Amino acid sequence: MTPRLPSVSTLRHDLPASLVVFLVAIPLSLGIAVASGAPVAAGLIAAVVGGIVAGCIGGSALQVSGPAAGLTVIVAGLVQTYGWRATCTITLLAGLLQLALGASRVARTALAVSPAVVHGMLAGVGVVIILAQVHVVLGGSPQQSAIDNLRELPGQLLHPHTHPALLGSLTVLVLLVWSRLPRGGWLRLIPGPLPAIALATATAWSLGWNAQRVELPDTLLSGWDAPVLPHGSLPGIVGAVVSVALVAAVESLLCSVAIDRRRPAGVPRADLDRELLGQGASNALSGFLGGLPIAGVIVRSTANMEAGARTRASTVLHGVWVLVLALACGPLIEQVPLPALAALLVVLGLRLVDTARVRDLRHHREAPAYFATLVGVVFLGLGEGVLLGIGIMAIMALRRLTRLSVRAEHLVPAPEDGPVPTRVHVVVEGTLTFLGVPKVTRLLQDVPPGSHVDLDLNVDFMDHAAFDAVHQWRLAHERHGGRVDIDEVHEAWYERAVTGEMSQPRKTPPSARWWAPWANRRRRSETELDAPEVSPAAVLLAGVREYHGRTARLVRPIMAELAMEQKPQHLFITCVDSRIVPNIITASGPGDLFINRNVGALVPRHGSRTPDDSVAATVEYATNVLDIRTITVCGHSNCGAMAALLAGGAEVEHLPGLSRWLKHGNHSLARFLAEQPSGTDESPLTRLCKINVMQQLDNLLTYPWLRERVESGEIELVGLYLDLQSANVEILDRTTGTFSPVPAEPVPDEPPHPRTLT
Known part of the structure; x- marks a missing residue:
């Protein structure tokens, strides 16, 4: 697919973004090359190829590719084992393998590797980088393994070289200060690594401090030789090619997915198979030209997106700027002190050890695989550590699949x-x-x-x-x-x-949700059960049959446990209105709610002249026998009982029983008439429905024995209001007398229901 030329409007965003990414890429590319034991020019070559080639061919518009810290350990081992030119050949072959994988359209298969293993691998690489680069910061030389670096570290700390240590400390200090600058400030437009390296370079040059500097060839490709075949066992070489290809591919694809989730509106979705083709082409060319292996890099990609990039033009332009700098500013780059680049890599290594990931993985019980991979990468090697992590995840998955409770x-x-x-x-x-x-x-x-x-x-x-x-x-x-x-x-x-019937069980056709009304359900038979010729009793019995056929077997274990005793914690007083289903609006099940329903959700006051003991009996049994801890009064909009109160009872005069019962709502009506409207656009009926909830909570407190238990904190009173049209539930704050939406989550260190409600 040929990329279209960017328009002037997109360049207005992409050009500044490319400069930001360029400033981030230069110090990181140099530092990763040094940490990998490769020529410094190899990092710049990889940055140029990753920007231009992967930017043009890749499937993610905003992802930036280049030398990646996650590949540092692999490359360092390959350089020590096979030499630099043979490592370039391995990179080239890894690119060809990625091209084959991309053409096979298996990109999403790479994402099957558990994130716990991937992040554990990156954390392990971060620890290895830190252990190696601390020696450079202190003026020494890194050893061949993390264990050797760890063993030599105490002696290095006791006898540091002054100038390199001061330059490294200065670099870290600038990075820390820069990260704490206000986000809206203009200084934050400049990436922190650039001023940190620039200040360390200026300090070393102006004071004449003794520290190793970057060494570049006269030109970027001077002394270029064709890649040579590595000498060694064939299985070892094949393993090296596969390791570079797969690690780079997985890191690139994970980076692409992460950036795709945060992409701005208007940016097309990432094509992972095409992205793998772009990574393969980049690695093949980088290896041929003498560059480091390439992968998608989350640091540069995030900087690109946050700088306002809109198309792949930003990624391509950043590669062009790196090429221009490498060709025109070689003497300036050679003034950069290596301890400053090492300090930058130490900070980068610390960022790879992401503690936030550990918290997430611990929540999903996958932290053992993370730590196993981390320890394995540090003490055994990258490949061994990843295999160890995959093995741990396989064991955990098998354990979950065979988890059994008896x-x-x-x-x-x-x-x-x-x-x-x-x-x-x-x-x-x-x-x-x-x-x-x-x-x-x-x-x-x-x-x-x-x-x-x-x-x-x-x-x-x-x-x-x-x-x-x-x-x-x-x-x-x-x-x-x-x-x-x-x-x-x-x-x-x-x-x-x-x-003996072991065939696969037939899937039952999907039916309406269990909470849908009968009238909304589609029956298996051709005759609608709510048709005029079908009696209401038939509809009810059809519902019972559906319960027996679909639901009874699912709830039978729960009902068997509850058969001998109920232990609800909540008394729920609400209206008899058919539109209110307490178990739906509270997401509760059998045994959770002790429910009292009556017309208007009324609670007769203690000693009322119109006696009615049904509600009082429910409250007594709930509190004294069941040991209920919460009593909730739930009102609702468009309540017919409240409408009858507003009409003075004229509409129900022909119903003597209902007329007597509604007298228990006179206190709500009197409170409604005494209070001034709040200035909102609520209708009088809505106001009365809400006031009625507050009044019934006060009516409960007229029972002396109940009031004592509420004031002692043994029982909590809660008011709820259901708006039928929106299906939203609001909760009453009795200190202000207002209803507000139920919080999404409980406030930390406080109970779910604030004490102000009691």
């Missing part, structure tokens, strides 16, 4: 003079394979002979070994006078194995 409880205990319990409930959850057979059989063997066993198989898979173990135990248990009832919550693995 528990048993005696639902009906044995009498004191009886030998065994009469009923036992056993629940098996997870994936039931041969690995879980010992755990299951150990528990089943402890089930007393002759007992009645309810066995719930809540498993997503059961292999033949597991089936045989369960089936043989069942037969033996029933031979000894016991009884076994097996319920399968998911697919009927056991039943199909017993009947």
Whole structure:
């Protein structure tokens, strides 16, 4: 695909962005080349090729490619083993392998490598870079391995060289100060590495300090020789090519995905297969010209995006600027002290050890793979460390796939003079394979002979070994006078194995969500159940049948646990209005809410002249028997009871029972008439509906025994309001008497419901 020439409007954004990326790329390219043990010019060649070639061919418009810190350890090892020219050949061959992978359209397969392993690898590389470059900062020379660098570090710290150490410290200080400058300031437009290296270079030159400097050839490609074949075992060479190709590919693709998620509007999505082709072409050309291996670099890509780039022109132009500088400003680059570049790499290595990633991985229980990869890269080598991390992830994945929970409880205990319990409930959850057979059989063997066993198989898979173990135990248990009832919550693995019907279970056609009204559901039969000729009783019974066919088997284990006792924590008082479903608006299930529903969600006051004990009885039982901790009064918009109160009860005069009941709402009406409108555009009915919630909470406090428990903090009162049209729930702040949206998350270090509500 031939890239289109950028327009003037896009160049207005891309040109400044290219200069920013150029300023970031120069010091990093030089430093990575030094850390890799390669000629300094190799870093500039890789930056030029990565910018121009990968920028033109690659599939990500904003990604910037060049020499990457993640490849430093690999390249340093290759240089020591095969020499620089042979390393260039390995880079060329790795590029050709990437081209083949890109043509095979397998780019997304590379993303199957766990991020825990990738980030662990980068962190390990960061530690290796730090251990090596600290020696350069202190005026010494890095050793051949991280272990040797670690062993020699104490002696180096005790006897540092003054000038290199001061230059390195100055570089780190400038980087730290620059990172703390205000984001809106004009100085932040200049990338921190540039002033840090520039100041260290000016200091070393003006004071005449003794420190190693960058050495460049007369021209960028002077002394160029064709790449030579590496000498060594064929498996070792093939492994080196594959390592460079895959590590560079995975790092580039992950970088591309990360940038693609944050791309501005109007920027096309990344094509990962095309990106792999661009990386392959860049590495092939870079290796041929004598440059470092190339990969997508997150630091430069982020700088490119934040600088306002809109197209790939920014990436290409940054490569052009590097080429111009390398050809025209060689003497200036040769004044850069190596300790300053080493200090820059130490800071870069610290950034590779991203502690935020550790917190995320720990949340997903993948931190062991991260740390295993990190330690393996540092002490064993890059390839060995990555393989170790992949092995740990494979073990963790296998463990998750075979995770099994087995528990048993005696639902009906044995009498004191009886030998065994009469009923036992056993629940098996997870994936039931041969690995879980010992755990299951150990528990089943402890089930007393002759007992009645309810066995719930809540498993997503059961292999033949597991089936045989369960089936043989069942037969033996029933031979000894016991009884076994097996319920399968998911697919009927056991039943199909017993009947010999092992074909894949048919998928049931999708139906409407369980909370949708009957009128909105599409029935399997041709006749609509809510048609005029179908009675309401038939609709109800059809719902019960649907429950039995689809839902009962799913909730049966929960209901079995709750069958003997309920332990709700919340009393929920709300209106009888059919549009309010408490379990939906609170995302609760069986056993969570103790519910009282009445017309208007009213709570008769203590000692009311119109006696009604139904609500008081509910509150007494909930607080004194069930030990409820929270009482919620939930009102709603367009409440018919509140509308009747506003109309003075004229609309319900012909309903004597309802008229007597609505007298309990007179306090709400009086409060409504006494309070001035808040100045909002709420209708009178909406105001009364909300005031009614506040009044019913006050009515609860008229019961002396309940008020004592609320004031002592044993019970909490909560007011909710459901707006039917928006389906949003608001919560009452009783200190201000206002309703506000429920917070997305609880405030840290405070309970979910603020105490101001009580």
